[in-house]
Amino acid sequence: MKAGKIALVAAAGAVVGGILLAERTRPLRAQTRPAIPRNIRNAALGAGCAVIVAAVEEPLTQAIAQKNEARRRGIAQKLPGPLREIAGIIAMDYGFYWWHVATHRVPFLWRFHRVHHIDPDMDASTAVRFHPADMFVSLPWRLAQVRLSGVGPRGLRWWRNIFNFSILFHHSNMKLPGRLDDLLAAVITTPKMHGIHHSVVAEQADSNFTSGLSIWDRLHGTFRDDVAQGSITIGVDDARQQDVELPHALTAPFKDQPATKMTG
Numbered sequence: 001m002k003a004g005k006i007a008l009v010a011a012a013g014a015v016v017g018g019i020l021l022a023e024r025t026r027p028l029r030a031q032t033r034p035a036i037p038r039n040i041r042n043a044a045l046g047a048g049c050a051v052i053v054a055a056v057e058e059p060l061t062q063a064i065a066q067k068n069e070a071r072r073r074g075i076a077q078k079l080p081g082p083l084r085e086i087a088g089i090i091a092m093d094y095g096f097y098w099w100h101v102a103t104h105r106v107p108f109l110w111r112f113h114r115v116h117h118i119d120p121d122m123d124a125s126t127a128v129r130f131h132p133a134d135m136f137v138s139l140p141w142r143l144a145q146v147r148l149s150g151v152g153p154r155g156l157r158w159w160r161n162i163f164n165f166s167i168l169f170h171h172s173n174m175k176l177p178g179r180l181d182d183l184l185a186a187v188i189t190t191p192k193m194h195g196i197h198h199s200v201v202a203e204q205a206d207s208n209f210t211s212g213l214s215i216w217d218r219l220h221g222t223f224r225d226d227v228a229q230g231s232i233t234i235g236v237d238d239a240r241q242q243d244v245e246l247p248h249a250l251t252a253p254f255k256d257q258p259a260t261k262m263t264g
């Protein structure tokens with residue numbers, strides 16, 4: 001590994017460690033359950049997802065991104081050279097906004113996304129709590145996203161790194177100092193914004209869908225910052241709360257769905 005790469009990995013490790021420490025020392029919302037069993041459960045689901053993404057999604061999306069660049073196809077590739085990389089990353093971010101909206105509005109997609117939302121507290125571990133099958137369910141959209149965006153291989157790798165850092169950051173239960181959270185929300189998704197999205201109240205959860213730039217929510221009227229964090233109950237308002245546990249979480253999407261107040 002080159003020195004630059006080692007420095008980057010070390011910096012990323014320090015940032016992740018900082019977030020995990022900060023959310024314990026300066027919590028944004030009071031936690032309702034013991035953290036350790038939740039964190040282990042979420043990490044187990046996340047490990048399953050990571051294997052599928054590395055084995056299936058990454059090779060397929062990288063192959064499409066390489067062709068985008070070679071054939072100058074997709075939105076970003078129509079732009080002049082220096083703008084292509086950044087435009088590709090922004091287009092990927094916008095595509096992900098619509099995917100997230102769809103997971104809340106389409107009942108079949110909600111079956112899988114519900115496993116993420118049913119976590120009764122939210123912290124950085126919630127960022128990786130997805131049903132592994134969701135990685136296959138989301139694959140056609142992801143491939144279309146890469147093809148249409150015109151993102152190149154380098155831009156795609158950057159998008160993935162930024163996306164992973166961003167989801168860890170905005171799922172964290174970290175209280176930022178002063179008005180920093182509100183100031184950052186002018187540009188990116190913050191822990192306060194995403195806390196509202198994880199509320200059991202459907203009208204509150206029907207907001208703040210973006211995973212990166214907050215402009216997408218502002219553009220489509222889904223931005224909300226008017227709910228106090230102390231008043232939020234995290235989770236899903238349905239009758240099958242046992243789906244939090246790992247064996248139930250894994251089988252939940254394939255069972256009859258409880259009467260959930262779908263958003264939208």
Ligand SMILES: [Zn+2]
Nearest residue numbers: 100104113117
């Ligand atoms: Zn969601």
